[in-house]
Amino acid sequence: MGFRDRGVEIKTPEQIALMREAGLVVGETLDLVRRTVKPGMTTGALDAVAEDHIRSRGATPSFLGYHGFPGTLCVSVNDEVVHGIPGDRVINDGDVVSIDCGAIVQGWHGDAAVTVPVGEVPDEVCELIRVTEEAMWRGIAAAALGGRVTDISHAVESYVRSQGDYGILEEYVGHGIGSxxxxxxxxxxxxxxxxxxxxxxxxALAVEPMIVLGSPETTVLDDDWTVVTDDGSWAAHSENTFTLTPDGxxxxxxxxxxxxxxxELGVPFGGR
Known part of the structure; x- marks a missing residue:
């Protein structure tokens, strides 16, 4: 492991392999909670499902205790964009639930998020979710060895702008990830x-567009975590952790x- 460009951490192939293990735990957990979430369930119950699965795989939740955060997941509903605290809130038919998850394996992190429509959701909200996820993938697809970080940024924004009049949060961004x-x-x-x-x-980078149907202006609630839109417009959040190898x-x-x-996007795959 080395550091370049003002603290950017460069991992060895062996360390990236451990990040893949953590990433698989995250991917499995999100797949599980996506299939589990249903009307009548509390966000806290969803959090318990995630924690049980992460620990059953020999991993540790990244978020639990992070700067005092009390959950394994961030569970954000409707106009909550990110960092929602799981608890007694009941998920209803027609809600949109953004679920952010992190796990640690032998000191190495994985981080990803999905937004899940629950029951019957308006078409414009389903389209918001689709645009957000696709923008994330377009950002990853724009990355290439020798390129620059904002090649990803530009690809995310360009795709979102091409799809309609959406708000892109600027204060909250993706990030480097590793140890x-x-x-x-x-x-x-x-x-x-x-x-x-x-x-x-x-x-290794986590790419995570946060897109809203209205204004991108937000406020943090009194719990000091939950970020909500000022105009009450609904939001979507999509995230994956990725790296680049000589193959893609x-x-x-x-x-x-x-x-x-x-x-599908015509980009070389660099995994194994």
Missing amino acids: AMHQPPNVPNYGRPGRGPKLVRGL AWVLTALDGGEAKLA
């Missing part, structure tokens, strides 16, 4: 390409390593 959950560099979801640290082998991109938190989606 800590949040590391340099920041990965904004907007901006001009060709800026920021160089994309090199051993760098490898999505460490996707169960198939991102192979299918990268092929």
